[in-house]
Amino acid sequence: MESGDLKIAWARQYMPVLASIRKRFVEERPFSGMTIGMALHVEAKTAVLVETLAAGGAEVHITGCNPLSTQDDVSMALNTREGIHSYARRGASVEEYYAAIDRVLDASPAITIDDGMDLIYRIHTERQEVLDTVIGGCEETTTGIHRLRAMERDGALKFPVIAVNDTPMKHFFDNVHGTGESSLASIMITTNVLVAGKRFVVAGYGYCGRGLAQKARSLGARVIVTEVDPRRALQAHMDGFDVMTMDQAAPLGDIFVTTTGNTSIITERHFPNLNDGAILANAGHFNVEIDVDWLESHSDSIVRRDGIDTYILGGKTIHVLAEGRLVNLATPKGMGHPIEVMDLSFAVQALSAEFVAKHGRKLAPGVHDVPSAIDEEVARLKLAALGLSIDRLTPEQEKYMASWAIGT
CATH class of the missing domain: 3.40.50.720 (NAD(P)-binding Rossmann-like Domain)
Structure with missing residues (x-):
């Protein structure tokens, strides 16, 4: 097994939430016939997300979102998977970086997944013909959300984007830990x-x-x-x-x-x-x-x-x-966020992409929150993987929390 495959296999064993989602995706194929374009940090944990989307029927085209964050062996390993095309290379020049962005967009994606909004920016400035095929996108990071909200305020954002960064499961774990x-x-x-x-x-x-x-x-x-x-x-x-x-x-x-x-x-x-x-x-x-x-x-x-x-x-x-x-x-030995943390964030990404696939055509252009049900599902899947149980509200408690008439 080559080094990229070994890295991906190592990450996969610590990502039980994505494994659970992938199992369902294989059965339901929510992305059948769809192309997903991605600009993320191309390393082992990202590769597990890409595999999960491809298992759900997607044709995935991916490149990096930072010229120094790609692991070349992982990028090469992804290119051996059916339905996956990676154009990322560590140390790409500015020209090479945007050429790779354009190769992703040449595939006419229906869904975009960004970390920093470079895909969406490129679509709205240099590649506006891609607007005809995109039904919606997802954004991973704080910087990207800031840029997207500025676009929304200016009336420049032409399709719906799910603010994956702004969900509690992202803030509490990915951003903090x-x-x-x-x-x-x-x-x-x-x-x-x-x-x-x-x-x-x-x-x-x-x-x-x-x-x-x-x-x-x-x-x-x-x-x-x-x-x-x-x-x-x-x-x-x-x-x-x-x-x-x-x-x-x-x-x-x-x-x-x-x-x-x-x-x-x-x-x-x-x-x-x-x-x-x-x-x-x-x-x-x-x-x-x-x-x-x-x-x-x-x-x-x-x-x-x-x-x-x-x-x-x-x-x-x-x-x-x-x-x-x-x-x-x-950095030369930088590995990014711990695997278990990215299992949670990428699970939110996968389920948000599924939400866009199902509902994107009905959503208005702009920045949309991750549905609370998706955030809670990821947390429950993680708790189940850890073997932890939590209490549930009783009917009496639900009635109490929903009522304004029950006082002291």
Whole structure:
């Protein structure tokens, strides 16, 4: 068995929820005759999702959503499966990246599955003829949802998209535990530095930042949080973290991780104030949170290692991991989120794609929430896989919760 097949087989054994869904898909074939176009991180866990969709009758065309997150052996392994076509390659140039996006769209997908909205953006700008075949899509990540909601506000979004990122099963597990554990694992394996005792700056206290801050503290780090939202800043304070501006944190931090999904978080004005040897990493989707371009053009010299670019600036060293791209996947040994976490998120993806296949033509263009029944089904399947039981409401309790007339 080749290395890509071995990776996929390893992931598959820890994804019981998708296995349960796949069993039903084989019987019901909800995607029979449909083409699904995907732009996701092409690695072993994603491959299990792709296999699940293909088992449901889909012809799947997939490429990467980040030039450095593809595992080439997994991409090649997918191309040996019937009904699956992968165009992803690690280290693709910008031109190659969008050429692969176009190859996916050349297949005229009925359903799109995005991580960052690149497929949908391309359809609405350069490939509008694909609008004739798309009945709906799914979006995986916070950054993509932000972009989609902006399109919706401008009246530019021409088909319905399910906001997979915004469901509780994604926020509570993927964003908190997945981002927290995988980002720290990649930072530690890439740098081999000790986290305990370090001043660890987390930019952004959404679900991803919250998980990262909690995991770093559990390793003994002294965590600082920067925020722009007063409610999240107050929450971070109440959770026991130091809260300050990035200007204040810059001269204090040893390790910085951005999780905002926004641009220009650590920039020209912060670099001169960083400690010698500061480590900068990004856990947001796009490589815009750390101004790497400024460092590239203004540094006195640059030393490049696997996954680490060291910039010498006025005698001071600044280390940037993974070129400022998604640190948990773009480092040479980055494995992405833990398998069990992605089992849940990709189960939501699979069931949301099925929902689009069945109901997409009836939905209005715009961003739609994942139906609560799908979210609950994934949780129940996971509980069953763990051998755990929970209580159910009695008729009396259901009546009480539904009534306004029953008082004290």
